[in-house]
Structures are given as C-alpha cells and as structure tokens.
Amino acid sequence: MSNKTTRNPWEIALEQFDIAANKLGLEGDMCEILRKPKRQLIVSFPVKMDDGTYKVFEGYRVQHNLARGPAKGGIRYHPDVTLDEVKALAMWMTWKCAVVNIPYGGAKGGVVCNPMEMSQKEIEGMTRRYITEIAILVGPERDILAPDVNTNPQTMAWIMDTYSMHRGYSVPGVVTGKPLCIGGSEGRNKATGRGVMIVTLNILEKLHMDPEDTTVAVQGYGNVGSAAASFLAEEGCKVIAVSDVSGGFYNPKGLDLKGINAYVSTSKNHLLEGYKGDADPISNEELLLLDVDVLIPAALENQITDEIARNLKAKVIVEGANGPTTPEADRILEDRRITVVPDIVANAGGVTVSYFEWVQSIMEFFWSEKEINEKLEQIMVRSFNDVLRTSEKEKVNMRTAAYMLAISRIAEATSIRGIYP
Numbered sequence: 001m002s003n004k005t006t007r008n009p010w011e012i013a014l015e016q017f018d019i020a021a022n023k024l025g026l027e028g029d030m031c032e033i034l035r036k037p038k039r040q041l042i043v044s045f046p047v048k049m050d051d052g053t054y055k056v057f058e059g060y061r062v063q064h065n066l067a068r069g070p071a072k073g074g075i076r077y078h079p080d081v082t083l084d085e086v087k088a089l090a091m092w093m094t095w096k097c098a099v100v101n102i103p104y105g106g107a108k109g110g111v112v113c114n115p116m117e118m119s120q121k122e123i124e125g126m127t128r129r130y131i132t133e134i135a136i137l138v139g140p141e142r143d144i145l146a147p148d149v150n151t152n153p154q155t156m157a158w159i160m161d162t163y164s165m166h167r168g169y170s171v172p173g174v175v176t177g178k179p180l181c182i183g184g185s186e187g188r189n190k191a192t193g194r195g196v197m198i199v200t201l202n203i204l205e206k207l208h209m210d211p212e213d214t215t216v217a218v219q220g221y222g223n224v225g226s227a228a229a230s231f232l233a234e235e236g237c238k239v240i241a242v243s244d245v246s247g248g249f250y251n252p253k254g255l256d257l258k259g260i261n262a263y264v265s266t267s268k269n270h271l272l273e274g275y276k277g278d279a280d281p282i283s284n285e286e287l288l289l290l291d292v293d294v295l296i297p298a299a300l301e302n303q304i305t306d307e308i309a310r311n312l313k314a315k316v317i318v319e320g321a322n323g324p325t326t327p328e329a330d331r332i333l334e335d336r337r338i339t340v341v342p343d344i345v346a347n348a349g350g351v352t353v354s355y356f357e358w359v360q361s362i363m364e365f366f367w368s369e370k371e372i373n374e375k376l377e378q379i380m381v382r383s384f385n386d387v388l389r390t391s392e393k394e395k396v397n398m399r400t401a402a403y404m405l406a407i408s409r410i411a412e413a414t415s416i417r418g419i420y421p
Contacts (some may be wrong), residue, residue, distance in 0.1 A: 020403030074148030093411030140173030193227020195349020
C-alpha cells in the first residue's frame, strides 16, 4: 500500500475552493476572479556548479490574489516542484492570510532542484540567480518572500543581499524569516511549530482531551514538525513517533526528543537517518497509521489519501504541512468523525510572525520574543475560534469553514475595491 497519489495539487486547491464557494453561494463572476492566479512567472537560469559545468534550473513565482495587500509566500527547493504545485500553494496562502486576518495576499515560489545533492556554494549561486530573475515581481510593498521546504534563514539572507545589491541600499523588508542580525524577528524560526502547538491544545480542550493523556505522531521532522513536537512535549503530550524523508522512529513510551534534536542538528542534511536512540525504525506510511490521539502531517502535500484515511487510527489531525490531505480523504475522515484542523488555520503561525517581522523591518523597531509569542497566540486563538464558530453555525467541517471565512473576506475586499478600469 502506498500513501502517494497522482492527484494534481492545483486541482485539489480548486476543488476545496469550489466546495466552500458553493456553500457561500458565491456569484459566478467572483468565483472566476478568485479561482485564477493574478501572475505566474516561469524562469530558467544557468548556475555554475563546483565542477565548472553549468546547469540550467527552472523556477517559479506565482501571485494568487492581491486584494487585501502585497503578496506573501515562501520559496521551496525540491526536485518535485511544479508550476501547478506552486499555484496551489499560492492560493492556500491567500486563504491562510485571510483566515488570520492579516493584510497580505497569497504567493509562492520554488526551484526544481535537489539541494541534498548540492554544495552550499551551489545553493547560494542558484538562490542569487533565482531572486535576480524574479526581482521584477518582488519587493517589500509588492511581494515578500519567506522560507519553505529546504530553505532557511541563510537562504533569506542571500535573497535580501542580492535584492539590496540591485537597489543600492539594504532592503530588509523584501524577505521574512531572515537571521536576527540583519533584521529578523524573535520567535520567527519556530513560529509555525508554535502555532501548530497552540491550535492542537485548543482542539484538545474543545474535545475534552487532556494533553497529559494525549499521544502524538509527527510526519515531517523539519523546522515545523520538530518545533511542534517539542512544544507539545513541553505541554505534557507524549510524542511517540516522528519521521522525515529518510525514515522515522517509534517508541510507545515516548521519544527522547532532546536526543533526537541534538542528533538531527549535527547529522548530514539534518535528517533522522542513523539515529541510534531508544526507538524502533518506522516508515512514513506506518507512522500515518499508528494508533495515536493526534497526528500531525508536517511534510509535503498529498500524504493522507483516501486509502490512508480509511485505515487511519488517529482521533485528531492537525495539518502542519500545506495540503497534506486530499479532498477524497477529507470526506472519508468526516464520515469517520475524525477531526481535522486544516492547514490554513493550523500552520498560519509562520505567516503571522512573518507579518510581525515585516512590520518591524518597516518601522525599524523590534519587539521581544515574549511580545511576539503573546501576539501570535492571540491571533491563532482568535482565528481558531472564528473557524470553529463558522463550522458549528454552518454545520460544515473545519476546512470548509476556514475556506468560507477566508473567501468571504477576499470577496468583500475585491467587491469594495471594484474592478479596474
């Protein structure tokens, strides 16, 4: 049995949109406007590799909707990046920003590459050339970039530096998720994982589940998954399984997360592979099917398919990744009364603190980590409760409720601005 699917992520994004738009009774013209990305840029560019040869990479930047503010979205480096995937991620970013009610539109970018097989020098060269190619779209008032899969604060520093060199002065607001020493924000690096923890605790409270008696499995032990696991463990939850692209580990008595984190921070490519602690090996698919209270898919999209959904044993799914659950799986999970806290709510902590960082860069005034975390919790709890109320009022699952809330806000902004000319 495989947990992979051939479903196109853009088709999934449109199907999720259509379900909520139909429930809202959205007019056909407005549906047509909101279904289409505003801009799609494809670039091809050569990069000199360490052996002296040149390799041509393909990259994308998509801006989905700008009705509520400048575009905002991450950059991912992965061999499976496609234009349709980037379009889907940009659309999901639009809804995510609207759900947490921050003044951004959605965007996303990516380069087709395998950074695991590239040196730091090659990744830097590719990054600088990529940002040069898409610079016609980006800027602190136009389109703000951020880290995503296989990108990090160092990547953002290269992007900021390259953009600034072309402008002739430092422009820290062109990216978020950058290092603190060049204008980054306290709390940003673990903000998405912290947000996942916040909504997990809120859904546990709603379902009258005690964190002290809650078991958790996390698929995808990168920046988001590792932070979410550690924060939940601090709150009393028992994290019994984690995995990444190299495999995973399971211990029904609870994992030694401090030991795992110490190992991953020093391992090649920062992967779990080779960990020798008190835990049994487990595959990504086996992890998804474990008998746990909370499952956190924090890897890539299309992980929880209909086949997985039929056999899944978790009581609650909190989506740390973007688009991990297919619409077919959603219907099965709803029929089985398994609660799903959707991505555009659960993993919105990253874009929320990115917004704080952007504001701080513009003001050149910075808040403490305590202030950042307090502001983040306020927004995440408010957004979670907004979605929960909509779900109960409209008698729909939380994903459809979140989409309805987001789409109605985008539609209102579009209507009030009018259509130019």
